[in-house]
Amino acid sequence: xxxxxRVDDRVISHPMHDDVIQNGIExxxxxxxxxxxxxxxxxxRAVFANSEATVAVLFSAKASVTIDIPWEVLxxxxxxxxxxxxxxxxxxxxxxRMMDRPFKVAPSGRIEGDEEREPTLDEAAVILxxxxxxxxxxEKTNKEIDSAESARATAEKTRQSNESTRxxxxxxxxxxxxxxxxxxxxxxxxxxxxxxxxxxxxxAEKERQGNESGRQKSEAERAxxxxxxxxxxxxxxSEFDALKSQFSASVSASNAATLEAKAAxxxxxxxxxxxxxxxxxxxxxxxxxxxxxxxxCTSGIxxxxxxxVKASSVSFGQGRLTVHGSGLSMGRMLLPSTRCQASRxxxxxxxxxSTSTELASIVSVITSSIDAIVDSLxxxxxxxxxxxxxxxxxxxxxxxxYSSNRLTMPTASYEGGRMKISxx
Numbered sequence: 001x002x003x004x005x006r007v008d009d010r011v012i013s014h015p016m017h018d019d020v021i022q023n024g025i026e027x028x029x030x031x032x033x034x035x036x037x038x039x040x041x042x043x044x045r046a047v048f049a050n051s052e053a054t055v056a057v058l059f060s061a062k063a064s065v066t067i068d069i070p071w072e073v074l075x076x077x078x079x080x081x082x083x084x085x086x087x088x089x090x091x092x093x094x095x096x097r098m099m100d101r102p103f104k105v106a107p108s109g110r111i112e113g114d115e116e117r118e119p120t121l122d123e124a125a126v127i128l129x130x131x132x133x134x135x136x137x138x139e140k141t142n143k144e145i146d147s148a149e150s151a152r153a154t155a156e157k158t159r160q161s162n163e164s165t166r167x168x169x170x171x172x173x174x175x176x177x178x179x180x181x182x183x184x185x186x187x188x189x190x191x192x193x194x195x196x197x198x199x200x201x202x203x204a205e206k207e208r209q210g211n212e213s214g215r216q217k218s219e220a221e222r223a224x225x226x227x228x229x230x231x232x233x234x235x236x237x238s239e240f241d242a243l244k245s246q247f248s249a250s251v252s253a254s255n256a257a258t259l260e261a262k263a264a265x266x267x268x269x270x271x272x273x274x275x276x277x278x279x280x281x282x283x284x285x286x287x288x289x290x291x292x293x294x295x296x297c298t299s300g301i302x303x304x305x306x307x308x309v310k311a312s313s314v315s316f317g318q319g320r321l322t323v324h325g326s327g328l329s330m331g332r333m334l335l336p337s338t339r340c341q342a343s344r345x346x347x348x349x350x351x352x353x354s355t356s357t358e359l360a361s362i363v364s365v366i367t368s369s370i371d372a373i374v375d376s377l378x379x380x381x382x383x384x385x386x387x388x389x390x391x392x393x394x395x396x397x398x399x400x401x402y403s404s405n406r407l408t409m410p411t412a413s414y415e416g417g418r419m420k421i422s423x424x
Contacts, residue, residue: 012096
């Protein structure tokens with residue numbers, strides 16, 4: 001049976017009231033629960049005592065320990081006391097108080113004929129047994145040491161051989177490590193070159209993408225410009241057609257105006273011829289009026305600050321000019337009196353002036369038509385796209401710029417001391 005005990009503050013208590021039966025051998029034990037003071041004390045003793053029989057049993061203290069009750073203290077009926085002794089240090093000891101309620105060893109039945117048992121080892125016997133066991137262990141250990149030494153020598157020889165091999169391997173490892181380091185250096189250099197190349201490739205790809213984007217943008221702008229150019233070309237062609245039509249109309253109008261001017265001039269010339277007789281030109285109005293005056297006046301007429309006298313009233317002989325009908329008055333010469341058909345002369349003069357005004361208007365229309373034709377020719381040449389071109393005394397050139405007091409002609413060159421303008 002197992003009898004539970006508890007140790008608190010070095011006081012032993014047990015909850016059971018069962019008696020221990022006499023003459024039991026390795027049949028009964030106690031299970032002791034120690035408080036914290038006993039834990040980890042190392043080797044302790046449990047002292048069992050019944051009358052004159054006392055046996056000490058060694059144990060290692062733990063929170064819970066099971067200890068067999070020695071058969072010697074169960075040979076006689078009586079009271080069985082248990083005492084626990086512990087050693088916190090080499091010079092200290094703790095002991096439990098005597099049990100207030102010891103176990104009762106109850107008489108057993110008769111056991112004659114049973115074999116005698118070996119006595120339970122007490123503390124001294126345990127120590128001696130431990131010494132004997134230790135000696136045996138020492139002897140065994142010595143043998144093991146000898147064997148171990150032999151094994152150690154063999155192992156040392158093996159170790160030396162292994163060390164030599166290890167050194168060779170270490171040398172090889174160092175060489176391999178050196179090669180590995182060089183290879184790693186080469187790999188690192190190659191990796192750096194690869195990274196640099198990758199960076200260059202990425203940069204080139206980025207630049208290519210930028211160029212592609214620029215190309216697409218330029219292509220879009222080119223397409224847009226091409227569309228604008230085509231639209232401008234269509235507008236130019238339309239304007240060119242309109243200019244051709246306008247030019248044709250202007251030429252027709254000019255031709256018509258010229259014919260009309262010629263007809264008017266012929267009419268004016270005829271009218272003046274009829275008015276003044278045999279005048280040979282319509283351009284000399286003074287001469288016409290002079291002829292007119294001499295034809296209609298009997299003696300003399302004053303026109304534009306000049307006196308005109310008929311040839312029949314003037315004679316020249318012996319170095320002397322004689323004006324018939326003239327006289328002297330107060331130191332001045334008096335010319336013959338004017339007997340002109342004034343109303344007739346005035347009417348003819350007015351008709352001539354009106355005709356001259358009409359002729360001037362017609363000439364102005366012709367000049368305007370010619371100016372319009374010249375402007376049309378200029379515009380036509382510009383829209384036709386052929387540069388340079390010359391109209392009259394003027395030269396027209398495309399792409400001329402002016403900056404910093406300098407005129408720049410992109411198609412001009414210097415040759416033979418003269419400026420040469422190439423076609424555009």
